[in-house]
Amino acid sequence: MSEYRLEMHDVVKTFPGVKALDGAQLKLRPGTVHALMGENGAGKSTLMKCMFGIYHMDEGEVLYEGEKVQIKGPLDALNRGIAMVHQELQPIPERSIGENIYVGRYPTKKAGPLTLIDHEKMYEDAAKVLEEVHLNFEPKAKLGSLSVSQMQLVEIAKAVSADCKVLILDEPTSSLTAAEVEALFTIIGELREKGVSIVYISHKMDEILRISDEVTIMRDGQYIGTWASKDLTTDFIITKMVGRALSELYPARGNTPGEVVFEVEDFTSINPKSFRHVSFQLKKGEILGVAGLVGAQRTELMEGLFGLRAHTAGRIKYKGKELKVNQPRDAINNKIAMLTEDRRATGxxxxxxxxxxxxxxxxxxxxxxxxxxxxxxxxxxxxxxxxxxxxxxxxxxxxxxxxxxxxxxxxxxxxxxxxNPDIFIMDEPTRGIDVGAKYEIYCIIAEMAKQGKSIIMISSEMSELIGMSDRIMVMCDGRVTGIIDGKEANQENIMTLATQFE
Structure with missing residues (x-):
């Protein structure tokens, strides 16, 4: 019996103009969580798509339970016990949760000469799988009735339903709340105890160091090395990922906020459960961070200011002049730009x-x-x-x-x-981006502020808000609960305001 459940050796994959993988390696032991790390573009997802049969390797070999295999496609991978939860979900929202779990491999039954989907068995099996991963969802409910984070958990249930021996999780917590992350970690722990080999791709250092047993780092499509997680530090991982030490996670900023250029007064959504009575000011050359927990209505507020959501009350002023923003074109014509939260869906x-x-x-x-x-x-x-x-x-x-x-x-x-906007709204500008690319985005934001552009930056990463913002506006339950000077901001005073429910 091999020490490893699955091994990938000397994998090469080339796309037109790009060598995505150049001698990549990976070895997975049974019953372990193996973190796969590297900057965006390092080849992590490409390597996993080769393992899952989405891509076919140009060179290299795969050993599965000691035997050399060729994985011909995703269905072949699933039949071998290899499952993958992708970073970018591709749900079928108009179909039920049960149908999404078993899509492509529905249980069937005979009805005379016909072969039909056995819906009764499918929903029974789906209920068992959902219970196994601690999800209290009705299998017959439409998938589209769930939030994005809940859909992500259903994808994990789908992988578990395949009775997998290898489970690939590509950025599984990018859309999850803190409570959902803990639930996911519980599921991962139970799968590890059952002997499942888990590949965990994430840019979140605290998650990696907490949950993984081993870490493999890639850079520019090449294998850099594998280490036991207990021997690693964040600084060591960053250095290996980017090929250099990042002495500072955030760039020095040369911006000096000036006069108030953008004012929002009593801004209230047409939806009574969304943002209401929001007022704030934005200065020229300022980075205004926006903090809040899931459901704080930060994104909805910014979409309202950009004309994507209707409002019933309130005023927006730019340099003292009231603006009528009823659609995105109105915002664009008034030098307002918006980088949306989900770059795949709306970017x-x-x-x-x-x-x-x-x-x-x-x-x-x-x-x-x-x-x-x-x-x-x-x-x-x-x-x-x-x-x-x-x-x-x-x-x-x-x-x-x-x-x-x-x-x-x-x-x-x-x-x-x-x-050439004057006001730039950025909703989660570094979500799903590696530490090296994050630094480059931070430098771009800092340079824009230095040039006198005003930035509104929503982020769910507390350290990012504290490291980049001149002031931080905190929201809870659709309301602004306070604004903190960047020099005085810390996790404690932000969280205090972020949990001030009515």
Whole structure:
């Protein structure tokens, strides 16, 4: 019997213009949590997609329970006991929870010459699986009735239902609340006790050091090394991931907030359960952090200010002049930009090129005779932003969906910078991005503030808010419960305000 349940040796995978994997390695022991770490673009997800049969390796070999195997596709992987929960969910919201759990492998029954789906067995089995992973959901309920975080937990139930021996979790906590993270860790602990080998991909150092047994680090598609988690520190992991020491997690800032340029007064949603009576001011060249727990209505407030959600009361002023913002076009015309929370769902245009994604919000500035696009000017704009924001891409014609999360985020920032906004709303600008790319995003934000642009930054990472903000506005249950000077902010006073429910 092999010491390892699954081994990947010398894996090479090349896409047009990019060598995504170059001699990558991974060895999984039974009954362990093996963290796979690296910057965005390091090749982690690509390696896992090779393991799961989504991609076929150009070179290398896979040994499963001591035998060399070729995994022909995801169904082949599932049949072998290898399951994967992807970072980007692809749910079928109009179908039931049970149908989503068993999609592609429904239990069947004979009805004369016909083979039909055995719905009764499917829902019985789904109920057992949900109970096994401590989810109190009705199997017949529509998946679309759940929140994004609950859908993520259903995906984990789906993997468990396959009776897997290897479970790949790609950024499983990116959408989960603190309580849901604890529930997930309980499930992981139970699976580990049953002998399941778990691959855990995350950028969250505290999670990695808490839950993993071993850590493998990748960089630029190459294998850097594997270590026992108990021997590691955050500084060591960061150094191995980025190839250099990050002496500071946040850049020095040269911005000096000036006069008030943006005012919100008594802003209230049309939805009585959303934001209400919100008032605050934003200064020129200021980074205003926005803190709050899940359900605080931070995103909803910012979408309201950008014209994506209706409001029944309140005023928005820019440089003393009242603005009428009833749709995003009104906000854009008034030099307001918004980087949305979910870059996949509401940010990138996945099948379009980087050039298309950068220029889409400012095409009217690149017209010849008012009717034809000036491709040369658009290409200059893209190349300028690729250089300025250090976007890693083979070409401006590359589809944006093929880039890493950090590079996608830089492209989206470029989109709005092309409009030269004065007010830039950023909702979770570093979610799902590795520590090296985070630092680069922080530098971009700091430079914008230094240039006099005003930034509103929502973040669920307390350290990020404290490290980057001049002031922090805290919300709870749709209301502003306080504003803290950045120099005085700490986790305790932020959490005190974030839990001031009515």
């Amino acid at each position: 990138i245009l996945g099948v379009l090129s980087i050039a298309d994604n950068v220029s889409i919000a400012s095409l009217d500035q690149y017209l010849i005779g008012g009717v034809m696009l000036d491709d040369a000017k658009i290409e200059n704009l893209v190349q300028e932003n690729v250089a300025k924001l250090s976007i890693k891409t083979p070409s401006s014609k590359t589809q944006i969906q093929s880039l890493s999360g950090g590079n996608q985020q830089k492209v989206l920032i470029s989109r709005w910078l092309a409009n």
